[in-house]
Amino acid sequence: MNTPRALITSLLVGPVLAFAQAAPLTVCMAEDNPPFSMARKGQVTGFDVKLAEALARELGRELKLVPFEPEVEKEAMLTHEVNAMLSAGLCDLASGFPLLASDLGPPTRERFKTPDHPGAKPPRDRQWITLGTLVPSQPYQGTALVIVQRAGSPVAASLGDLKGRKVAAVAGTLEGTLVAMYGGGALAKDMVSLGQREDMWAALESGRVDALMVPSAAFDTHRARRPGTTLQAGPARPLGINLGWVALSSKAELLEAVNRVVARGASSGDLQVWAREAGLSWQAPSLPAVSGSLSLAGLLRD
Incomplete structure (x- = not known):
């Protein structure tokens, strides 16, 4: 007796489908x-x-x-x-x-x-x-930048609040560029240049610098690695x-x-x-969902 085609199909295809799933x-x-x-x-x-x-x-x-x-x-x-x-x-x-x-x-x-x-x-x-x-x-x-300072320092909501303070500018980073360009060089007098291999957190905690700007996720990572840190971040500034x-x-x-x-x-x-x-500070996504470019002019505005 011939085996029905449907039965043969189920025997052959069934295991294949199960494997795919x-x-x-x-x-x-x-x-x-x-x-x-x-x-x-x-x-x-x-x-x-x-x-x-x-x-x-x-x-x-x-x-x-x-x-x-x-x-x-x-x-x-x-x-x-x-x-x-x-x-x-x-x-x-x-x-x-x-x-x-x-x-x-x-x-x-x-x-x-x-x-x-x-x-x-x-x-x-x-x-x-x-x-x-x-x-x-x-x-x-979403992504954002934050200004990080030692505990007890006046909270800085923008780069403009950092005039007269030693502000870190890490070479080759977006944050370092923003610090250097802010206000046509308004922070240059007290700006402290750091190399990418330098420990910026140690520079801040030791008092070598008074403040630094970093992605909020980078500060989250630092807090996870140093649970006892007393460093504090100001309001998040969305990157767009x-x-x-x-x-x-x-x-x-x-x-x-x-x-x-x-x-x-x-x-x-x-x-x-x-x-x-x-250990992440969740940031709501911004509009548009897909960005055309990063606006430095927008980030430099207080």
Whole structure:
């Protein structure tokens, strides 16, 4: 007796479908970007991990995290590295991506190598990966700058409040540029230049400088590493750049799931809870969701 075609199909296709549904959700995260993501001793923790876990539950899939180390050379660009990871099939999604229009859409380079990641070959032996088109999710976190001072100092809400005080300007950073340019050099007389390898927190705590401007997430990280610190931050100043997730255009359905999780987390307060658990000061995303550029003139206004 012939076996019905439908039965044969179910026997052959059923296990394949079950395997496809069981395929893990792979997410790339920077390995040293606390409090968003940090890899230590084989474990990845941080705010982005909380969101990834919620996304895996939403999709009913096992979660696999792939930490990577962005290159430090000037010619290397995060957008190309993330694109290479996605285009090589190493992950389905990448978290913590600055939503700038210039870094999204079709790539500006045809090929790029992946950054360091578990199992990667030495850089010279890695293949050049043909890059795809990057598509963003809705933002889940805004970015901001804060002015940090020692306890007991008058709280500074803007750079204008720091006139007459020793203000740190870390070379090669956005914050250092803002300090140097503010008011046409109004802070230059008391400005203290620091190299990127200098310990700016030690400079502040020792009194070498009276204040410094940093991303709010950087101060969150310092507080996590030094729980007893008495340093204090003034009001957050939004940068107008949001963080989101990215995927290749062929994975648009995953970004729709990210958007559902983010929207639900924002309305329920889960995003704020996850941020607090990760030691992050949550910043509401700003409009527009994807920024065209960073306005120094806007940041220099009090």
